[in-house]
Amino acid sequence: MSNPYVIPAIIVVTLATVAIGFYGLTLARTTSDFLVASRMVSPTWNGAAIGGEYLSAASFLGIAGLILKHGVDVLWYPVGFAAGYLALLLFVAAPLRRSGAFTLPDFCELRLGSRRLRKLATVFVVFIGWLYLVPQLQGAGLTVATVAGGPYELGALLVGAVVTGNVALGGMRAVTFVQAFQYWLKLTALAVPAIFLVLQWQSDGRPAVTPEAGTVFPAATTVVVEHAATLTLPDGTTREVRPGDELSFAEGDPVPKISSVDAVDGADWLLPGTAGDDDRELFATYSLILATFLGTMGLPHVLVRFYTNPDGAAARRTTLVVLAMVGTFYLLPTLYGVLGRIYTPQLLLTGRSDAVVVLLPSAALGNGLTGQLLAALVAAGAFAAFLSTSSGLLTSVAGVLSTDLLGRGSVRDFRLATIVAGLVPMLLALYVSGLDVSQVVGLAFAVAASSFCPLLVLGIWWRGLTDVGTAAGILVGGGAAIGAVLLTVVGPELTGWPAVLLAQPAAWTVPLAFTVMITVSWATRRRTPADVAATMLRLHAPEALRL
Amino acid sequence: MVLAEVARRRARPDLTRAELTQQTEVGDVLVRGLVRAQLALALRLSLVVAIGLGGLPLLFAIAPRVAMAKLFGINLPWLLLGVAAFPFLVAVGWAYVRLAERNEQDFTDVVQRPER
Secondary structure, eight states, rough: OOOTTTTHHHHHHHHHHHHHHHHHHHHHSSHHHHHGGOOOOOHHHHHHHHHHHHOOOOOOOOOHHHHHHHHHGGGHHHHHHHHHHHHHHTTTTHHHHHHOOOHHHHHHHHHHOHOOOOOOOOOOOOOHHHHHHHHHHHHHHHHIIIIOOOOHHHHHHHHHHHHHHHHHHHHHHHHHHHHHHHHHHHHHHHHHHHHHHHHHHHHTTOOOOSTTTTOOOOEEEEEEESEEEEEEEEEEEEEOOOOTEEEEOOOOOOOOEEEOOOOOOOHHSSSSOTTOOOHHHHHHHHHHHHHHHGGGGOOOOHGGGGGGSSHHHHHHHHHHHHHHHHHHHHHHHHHHHHHHHHHHHTTTHHHOOOGHHHHHHHHHHOOSSHHHHHHHHHHHHHHHHHHHHHHHHHHHHHIIIIIIISSSSSSSHHHHHHHHHHHHHHHHHHOTTTTOOOHHHHHHHHHOOOOOOHHHHHHHTTTTHHHHHHHHHIIIIIIIHHHHHHHHHHHHOHHHHHHHHHHHHHHHHHHHHHHHHHHHHHTTTTGGGGHHHHHHHHHOGGGOOOO | OOOOHHHHHHHOGGGGGGGHTTHHHHHHHHHHHHHHHHHHHHHHHHHHHHHHHTHHHHHHHHHHHHHHETTTTEEEEIIIIIIHHHHHHHHHHHHHHHHHHHHHHHHOOOOOOOOO
């Protein structure tokens, strides 16, 4: 499939990102200016920037793909991604801003006065940052391979290189403008094609999403098999297929089930899992909800943004703006997933469901000018998603690396750290092309929820927290989540309860982290910082008092 | 540059609010009251979300009929999770911002009350 507008659209987005970055560079002068945008960013810009930074490849591509495959049960992903900002607003936003902490390690030192805890937090920030960067680069590779026919490696390396260069040269101020621009671009890139798609669906006579006879191909389709699998036709007969086999289907043919792709059909797709048939499914749902609700506040690139608010009250209002902006955006991927069921059912056979957003416009609207232009717009939006999220992540990872591990936080150290921090995920993305984008992102949320969420919540609201308790909680809870991540990604294939407990670990690792942190803090209560009362005053006293 | 150090240097004592900054018993009680009020507010609102949203999977699991109900030709779970959840979250957030600011206003009023 060739679309002459896709490559130019991607190039324009990339150039615009770099250009805005350089516009910002001329404004950046001193070190503090460079890192925190002088706290002069207005709430609207800041809100759009946070939204732009947050809506990643998982939001732009992954959610629609999951909905295409799994249906209503995965709607918890967008709900959880948005609700994470509510948790952030309720428990963290204003006090964190008042603390004056710029990063999570900063917060550790301010609240608990421990240098060693600071280092431990740094290690976790870097780990979560990299875990989250890899799927962004993977998504870029997938998009290039799908819509432009280029090699996977090209997309991954292109995004990695542009982001690394831009962050190294522009710093945070530039990134703020870039991110705000990216939010509006991403919203437009999904909203405009969505209008055309719904109109097309109307004029096609509103085909049913889950027809009685099962999903059918809307047009003649040829699918090339990638993995050996068993094909189950609707009449119950089965057939073995091998890699390289070409399967041809005529218009109106039913879509067979394939054993290599874990997708659900009919009523299972349309209706939530019921208690009788699977307790594990309910557990996985609640675990996912917990990870996304509580993980957002622990993501390193989200917290940095709060420092650019002038005060605690502004931080609260900005968070509310973000919640509204992110919520508006999340109305759209669902629509793509549902319409993908009608217009791109071949993805259920190939398993490449992450591609549904970029394939849908041309599949539904045909390869005419409108279809091609809209496909190019969506591809541009997808690239905006990779560029913005990876820029934010890289800024945070490079920030903590340059202040805590590699140097003392000068602009030169920051640039060096950016290059180091950018190269690692680029190499990883080349080696792990087989992982599911949304799954990796979900694991990053689980690690953040089991390490930094207890640190922030207890640190802000409980005087009894000690440095030893915090370290123990982060190591046990976060360590358990990391162990689960590694076992899921590189370990043996598991089934039953162990598989669920490791694939969605948050439901047990988050309570574990809280319990350990509270118990050990209580046992070491002599180590409570002497200045805890002053810290509490600073975290919670309104700015109007000008203390 | 370690920003924690910069921030620490900036924290300057202000004699006009001596009770709070010098951590007298009165000041300590005031701050504890504010922290407790804000935490109670946050917990109450998260309970609203925990029941309103968090109860849905359980509801769908134990009462599959609810999940099969349709509104405008669309199954209820799709409408609740795909659409209604987002305005609900924003509404809770809006309520929190208002109430939290009121708590802070109350605190400010107490601290700035003229001496009798």
